[in-house]
Amino acid sequence: MAVQNISESVYVGMCLKIGTPQQVTYRRDIVDIMEMLRNNQMLNNETTVVLSGSHREGFRLSGSDMDHMHWPNDHRVIWDFSQCQFYNTQEHALILCDSSESPPGFTLLWLPLEITNSRVASACVRMNGMLYISSSKYREVTCSLVVPGSSPHGPCGSGSIGNVEYDNAHCFVSDFWPPSASSWIDRCHSWPPPHVVNDIVRNGCHFVAIGHKLGNHTDNEWRISFSQAEYKLVCSMNHTQFLTYGLLKLFLKEIINEGLRDEDKLLCSYHMKTTVFWAIQQNVLPRCCPQNLLTGFWVCFKLLIKWVYEGVCPNFFIPENNMFLSNIYGEAQKALFTRLYRLYENGIPLLLHSPSIRSYIINVLCNPRLTICTDEHTLISEVDVDRDIFKEVYANDALSKWDLHRCEISLHTVEQLLGLPLTQYHIVTLQKLTATILQRTAFILHSMYTYTGSNKQLYIVNKVACRLMKLSAKFGFVSDMLYIAMYYYKTFRYRDALSVIDLTKVKLAQPYLMYRSVDIERYTEAVGGQSLSTKMRQAVAKDIKLDNDIFYIDEFIIPEQVQSNNKPSLYIPPLVLLYMLEFLCSRHVDTMKAQRALDDLKVLVHHDQGQLVPVHLRDISWEILGICQQITGDLQAALFSYQQSLRQYPLNKIQTATRQRIQDLHL
Known part of the structure; x- marks a missing residue:
C-alpha cells in the first residue's frame, strides 16, 4: 500500500511538473490548429514547417529545445x-x-x-x-x-x-x-x-x-x-504511459546525466522514448493507472539496463538499427552499465536524487497514511489552466512576414476550419489568430496605399482598415486594443486614438485582469466558468508583439531597422505602450495630458517591481521612456533612459538602435 501511495504521489507531482491530461491535450490542439493554418496548401508554400520533438508531444520542461522540421x-x-x-x-x-x-x-x-x-x-x-x-x-x-x-x-x-x-x-x-x-x-x-x-x-x-x-x-x-x-x-498513450515517458526524461536529466560533461552523456531522451514504446507494445507494462506509475518506470529502467548490458538498443521501427552501435560499446559501455546498475541497486529510492520528484516521495514516507487525490480537476485550478492556455495561444500567435495575399488566404482558411468539429482550444486559438491577421492586414493596406497619390483611394483603404481593426477587437486579448490606438495615431486620428486608449486603460486597470499575475478570487468572480473566448476578450492581457517587417508607428522605425541578431519581433509591456501612445497623441490635442502621460510612464518604468514591466522587457521600456523624453527636448533624461536600456537583459536585441539614439542626441 505504501508503494502505491508513493506512486500516486509521484503521479501528482508529474502532473504538476509535466501536465494533466487536459493540459497536454490543449497544448497539442493549439499547435495542431496553428500548423493547419501555416501549412495551408492554398498558400503554395515552398516549404512545410512542423514543430517536432518533446515540445510538440506536449512537454513544457525547462531547458527543452524548440525543434522544427522543414521540407520542400x-x-x-x-x-x-x-x-x-x-x-x-x-x-x-x-x-x-x-x-x-x-x-x-x-x-x-x-x-x-x-x-x-x-x-x-x-x-x-x-x-x-x-x-x-x-x-x-x-x-x-x-x-x-x-x-x-x-x-x-x-x-x-x-x-x-x-x-x-x-x-x-x-x-x-x-x-x-x-x-x-x-x-x-x-x-x-x-x-x-x-x-x-x-x-x-x-x-x-x-x-x-x-x-x-x-x-x-x-x-x-x-x-x-x-x-x-x-x-x-x-x-496514443494514456496519461500514465505519457507520464512514465516524462519520468524517464527527468530521470535521465536529473540523475543519470547529472554532473556529466556533454561528451560523456551517452544516453538521450530518444533512448527513453524507445524503451517506453517497446514496453507498451510488448505488453510488459502493468495496468496503466496512477498506482502503477513507478512499476511501469521500473520495467522501462530494467529494459534500458538490459540493452546497455547487451550493447543493443533496437530502433522501434527498424529493430536491425542498433542505436548503441556507434557510441555505447567497449569501456564506455561498461562504465555506463556500472553507473546504471548502482542506481538499480538503490531501488525506487534512487528517485530521491531527482529535485522534481523528491518531495512527493518524502511526503508519503513521512506520512504513510496520507490520502492522495489524483483527480486532475483538483490538482490544478481553473485560473492556472486558463493562464497556461492563454500562454500557449500567445506563443503560437506567430504570423511574421505574411503579406496581404497570405493574410487573405488565411482568413479564408479560418472560415473553412470553423466548419470542422473543433475543440474549445482550437476555437480560441483561431480567434486570436484572426485578430492578428486582421491587424496585420490593416497595417499592410495602409503601407501599400499611403503614397499612391490618390486621396479617394487612401480614404477607402483607411475606412476598410479601420473596420478591420475594430473587428479584431472582438477576437483578441484586452491588450490588442492598443493596435487600434496605434493605427489611429499612425493615421493622425489623435482623438479617436485617445478614446481607445482611455477605454483600454480602464480595462487594463480591472482588478481581475490576468497579465503577469492575477487575483484568483476576483478573476473567478468576474469570468469563472465562462468560455475561453469570453475570458480572453474581457480579462486577459499579453505583451504587445510588433513584427519587424511592419512599420507600426514612426517612433519605432529605428529599432525595427537596426535590430540585430535576427530578432523577429519587439515585445512591449501593454501599459508602457499605452502611456507612450497617450503621450504621443495628447501632444497634438492636450499638452497637459501629454505631460501627465509622460509622468505616468516615468513612474512606471522607474519604480515598477516586475509586475507591469517584466524584468526581461525593461530594455524596451527604458528605450520608450527615452524616446518620449527626447521628443519633449529633455535630452539629459533621454540619455539616462537610453543608458539604462543598455544595462538591461537584451531580450529585444535593440542595443544597436539604442546606441544610435544616443549618438543622435548630440550632447
Whole structure:
C-alpha cells in the first residue's frame, strides 16, 4: 500500500511538473490548429514547417529545445521506380532511395534526373557516375537558412533566441512507408490500435541530413526519420504511459546525466522514448493507472539496463538499427552499465536524487497514511489552466512576414476550419489568430496605399482598415486594443486614438485582469466558468508583439531597422505602450495630458517591481521612456533612459538602435 501511495504521489507531482491530461491535450490542439493554418496548401508554400520533438508531444520542461522540421514541397522521395506513377514530374522532383550499401535505418538519396533547385543542386556529389544528395553538404547549405548564424548540431542548425534554444532540421519527405520498416506493421497486434497504424503508414516518413558514423558513406547518407510517426504514438498513450515517458526524461536529466560533461552523456531522451514504446507494445507494462506509475518506470529502467548490458538498443521501427552501435560499446559501455546498475541497486529510492520528484516521495514516507487525490480537476485550478492556455495561444500567435495575399488566404482558411468539429482550444486559438491577421492586414493596406497619390483611394483603404481593426477587437486579448490606438495615431486620428486608449486603460486597470499575475478570487468572480473566448476578450492581457517587417508607428522605425541578431519581433509591456501612445497623441490635442502621460510612464518604468514591466522587457521600456523624453527636448533624461536600456537583459536585441539614439542626441 505504501508503494502505491508513493506512486500516486509521484503521479501528482508529474502532473504538476509535466501536465494533466487536459493540459497536454490543449497544448497539442493549439499547435495542431496553428500548423493547419501555416501549412495551408492554398498558400503554395515552398516549404512545410512542423514543430517536432518533446515540445510538440506536449512537454513544457525547462531547458527543452524548440525543434522544427522543414521540407520542400516540390520534392518527394520514392523507394522504387513503380512509385513514379503517383506524381506529376513537372510539379515534383523525384529522389530515389539507394539503401544497398547503408546500415539499417539509413540510405543514400539518388537523383535519377538533373535537378533545377539550386539549393539541392549545390549539395550534390557524384558517385559511380550517378548524382546523390550529400547529407553533409545539405547541412552546410541549410544550417543558417531559417536563423542566420545557426551552428551545426547533428542534422540540425541550432542556436538560441533569447533564452530559448532551437533546432531546425531540413529534410526530405516520402509519402510511402519504408520497406525496411514493414515488420513494424506486423508487430502491432495490441498497440498502437489499427487506425493509428494505418494513419502512420499512410503518412510515410522523412529523411534527415546525417549519416551513420560507421557507415560506408557517412558524409552522404541520410537517416530515416519517424518523427511524425512517433508523435502519433505518443498521442496514443494514456496519461500514465505519457507520464512514465516524462519520468524517464527527468530521470535521465536529473540523475543519470547529472554532473556529466556533454561528451560523456551517452544516453538521450530518444533512448527513453524507445524503451517506453517497446514496453507498451510488448505488453510488459502493468495496468496503466496512477498506482502503477513507478512499476511501469521500473520495467522501462530494467529494459534500458538490459540493452546497455547487451550493447543493443533496437530502433522501434527498424529493430536491425542498433542505436548503441556507434557510441555505447567497449569501456564506455561498461562504465555506463556500472553507473546504471548502482542506481538499480538503490531501488525506487534512487528517485530521491531527482529535485522534481523528491518531495512527493518524502511526503508519503513521512506520512504513510496520507490520502492522495489524483483527480486532475483538483490538482490544478481553473485560473492556472486558463493562464497556461492563454500562454500557449500567445506563443503560437506567430504570423511574421505574411503579406496581404497570405493574410487573405488565411482568413479564408479560418472560415473553412470553423466548419470542422473543433475543440474549445482550437476555437480560441483561431480567434486570436484572426485578430492578428486582421491587424496585420490593416497595417499592410495602409503601407501599400499611403503614397499612391490618390486621396479617394487612401480614404477607402483607411475606412476598410479601420473596420478591420475594430473587428479584431472582438477576437483578441484586452491588450490588442492598443493596435487600434496605434493605427489611429499612425493615421493622425489623435482623438479617436485617445478614446481607445482611455477605454483600454480602464480595462487594463480591472482588478481581475490576468497579465503577469492575477487575483484568483476576483478573476473567478468576474469570468469563472465562462468560455475561453469570453475570458480572453474581457480579462486577459499579453505583451504587445510588433513584427519587424511592419512599420507600426514612426517612433519605432529605428529599432525595427537596426535590430540585430535576427530578432523577429519587439515585445512591449501593454501599459508602457499605452502611456507612450497617450503621450504621443495628447501632444497634438492636450499638452497637459501629454505631460501627465509622460509622468505616468516615468513612474512606471522607474519604480515598477516586475509586475507591469517584466524584468526581461525593461530594455524596451527604458528605450520608450527615452524616446518620449527626447521628443519633449529633455535630452539629459533621454540619455539616462537610453543608458539604462543598455544595462538591461537584451531580450529585444535593440542595443544597436539604442546606441544610435544616443549618438543622435548630440550632447
